[in-house]
Amino acid sequence: EPEVTQTPSHQVTQMGQEVILRCVPISNHLYFYWYRQILGQKVEFLVSFYNNEISEKSEIFDDQFSVERPDGSNFTLKIRSTKLEDSAMYFCASSDGRTDTQYFGPGTRLTVL
């Protein structure tokens, strides 16, 4: 069964460094998302992406964040200058647009020191 994959599974970085989290959505899906879950808290929406542009973003998704679909398969989340409070599990999701079901990847645990 097709699945969303994410790399790396765990990323440790120093505060102020840039990180790129990578996702490969399900191949025929058209809508892509990033969510994050700070330890012990709710899953929070960050951004949705369709037709090579951002369709919606949350207040969390400030100028430090960017997303890109550099080729036909990858979908990336970049954090330009990480802060301690960016430490969280980051989930990528995709949907085909015919239903609202979103399929989530296993997540990348980001630890900012």
Added chain:
Amino acid sequence: SQQGEEDPQALSIQEGENATMNCSYKTSINNLQWYRQNSGRGLVHLILIRSNEREKHSGRLRVTLDTSKKSSSLLITASRAADTASYFCATASLPGAAGNKLTFGGGTRVLVKP
């Protein structure tokens, strides 16, 4: 409370018993979805119920939706140890719009004891 609040926050049951958890939300929705998350892992989609549906079944799962009360319930029948996980409800708000963001609740942690 915020959109998508689960109740109870934690539930401990014996294998074979049923587990029921509830979700309340505040704004109008297009659909409501339930997800499972095993500890430290990704979110697995369980079931989606649309705003014009009242009940839906999938295997041992039964979901109800009461839009007048803005609430939903998830029932897991004949629970197994493998059902131990956190369960989240998530709402999608925009009617007829593909690419809806999901708003998640805080989750119910379910422990099924063998």
